[in-house]
Amino acid sequence: MPADTNQFTPSSISVNPSELSLSQLQSLTNIDDIQEYLRLLDLEENQVDVDLDALLDKRTYLETELDKLEALRPQLGTLHSKSADLVKIINTTSKVAERISAQVRQLDLEQSRVQQSIKQVEDVQELKSCINGIYNAMQKRDYETAAVHVHRTSTMDEKILTGKFAEVAIPTGEHPDIPQKLLHDSKETLYAIFSREFDAAVQARNESEISRFFRLFPLIGRETEGLDKYSNFVCGIIAGRSQANLAADASDAKFYAETIKKLFENIAIIINQHQPVVETHYGPGKMIRVIERLQEGCDKQSRIILNSFIDERHVQRKISDIKASNNTARLSFASQRSNQAKENDNAPDPREIDAILVELATISQNTHLYFQFIRSKVKSELDLLKTEKTDTSFDVDEPFNSSGLCKQLRELMEDYLLIEVFYLRRSMKKAMTIDEYDESHRTSSCVDDVFFVLNRCIQRAIVTSDVDVISSFANSVNHYLETDYTSVIQKRLSTLFTSNDAEDARIRFMILLNNLDMSCIYFQRLSTELQQDTLSSLTSIVTEEDIEKIRALLAWLEDSATGKFGQILESGLDQLFGQTIKPRIRPLLQEAYRDVKYVLEEEEYHELEANDFFGRRFVNGFNNLQQLYKTRFTDNNYNHIMTLIMDSTINMLEKTISATKFNQASLGALRFDKDLRAVLNYFTRNVQGPVRDKFTRLSQISMLLNLEVLSEINDYWGSSSGVTWRLTVAEVRKVLGLRIDFNQEEVANLKL
Known part of the structure; x- marks a missing residue:
């Protein structure tokens, strides 16, 4: 049988009793539920009583408020009646106002049409x-007044000019055409007159008339034509001056560079002088068109100048000779022989092409300076247009990048690079061929000669102010320094020790190493000077x-070149050390240690202390060893060789000590410490750099040998001692084992 859905359980006890139906209450069977619900009903009944008492307490207040409302009933009735009357009055007034408003609007419309008619009549009268x-x-022939009248008509509404009323009111028997045709014919006539008079003024060089008619073109709507005529006029001035400059004596080495510079200066002067005039009469930004036309004129004149330069300086012939020389000789410096030292007779004279290169670099610099000036002027015009909120979609660089001058300059710079590289290589070849050595110098002549040429060529490349040219030439310098300079030195180094005269070969070997060292120094100095001085001239x-x-x-370029120099130099120094110096170090140490021992009696100790056999022999021997290098080497090379000598000496000393026995600290070990200090002091005087750090292992060996008792090692060993040990535990035990007065078993059992 299905369960009764109305049956309640104790779980439903939380339900509000007032929400239960009678049937649900009757279904309760559990006495506890019944009692609980009875209790809840009692509580609810009490709450209802409380609420009724509260309402009864408010009865007096409510009755008072109702009496007040009852007293207001007559007044509210009167107000209702008056409100109804007021609504009727407002409705009537609204209808009257709407009727009057419609009449006013109609009157305004009629008045507006009358005003439009009057305005149209006035405009037509003004047009007429x-x-x-x-x-x-x-x-x-009052052309200014005529132009002003034309300009006034251009400000009128187009509807006036094309309107039927104007077509009827304006034509006369003398001028029967419609207004549009009359104005068009007038503009064409005035343009023809202005053009004729402007051209005549230009022909007569009448500046006042030129200025007069130039100002009239924009008034008749012919701004572009006026600007073009004006541009042709100033281009004519520039052409005349340029041709006059070109007709002068071209014998000066920088004649064409100065001539093209004067061309650019004339253009700059004209732009500066005429820009305010154009802006005043034609408006902001209009000078850009004049500048474009001036650039076209500049292209023509610069082409004439540069072609004359190419012809008069025989540039193409020299380029052909250079290419022929490169193809036949290849300038292979590394394989040159005495019977090959003669220059190719067809190759250009470096002195001649040096002058051409200077002139080409100056031409490039002047051109880039001119382009920078023009860009600044165009940019200022564009800025004016931006303030006027006019379209400024104009590429500042485009007119110049596509100009004839820019294209011809790029071609000339390709020729420049070819000639400059030839000049560099030919000059380096000559420097290496005539290389001489003077005993008063530590280097041969080729270093100064090569770096004089390098400095001249790189500075000249920078003077061009062309980043692409500078980048290309830098790559060429990097390549040909390696093939035509460092490789020659490297080959000479590799063949010197095959000479029968060992002493002469060693000196020449040292000179070549000095050349490499000075090459590093010169290149660093050259790079610094170029960056500080030469580049500062390019900021404008x-x-x-x-x-x-x-x-x-x-x-x-500095890093690449000095890296190659340094690599060959280090290899050469290592070779020199390994072949001529290192074999002499061991005999020198053996001589210094002759009759020297470190297991001493007190009398022996005092004798060694008085005579210092080891110290005197060591200093004398090593002074003789390094004397030649001190007088012949550069400071850097001498220091490098002395560092190699020091490193080798330290290694040999360690090996010597490992086979030597010592007695107590106050005798043999102390004597060794003094001998070690003599070695350290000697190298400190003769080597620049971290000498003491190199002697750290030997110093720690000496410290171990000078321990009074074996247990003293605990004061120096361990993380709390503050000593950074370079010796391993095994090496420490081995050193302590050299002390004959220490128990070897105790040494072996040390806990380190």
């Missing part, structure tokens, strides 16, 4: 007056970004 004024002024020509690129190129 302007047209009559144009013809009257033209008859009187190239951007800061380009200067940083050039600076990075110079730094890269």
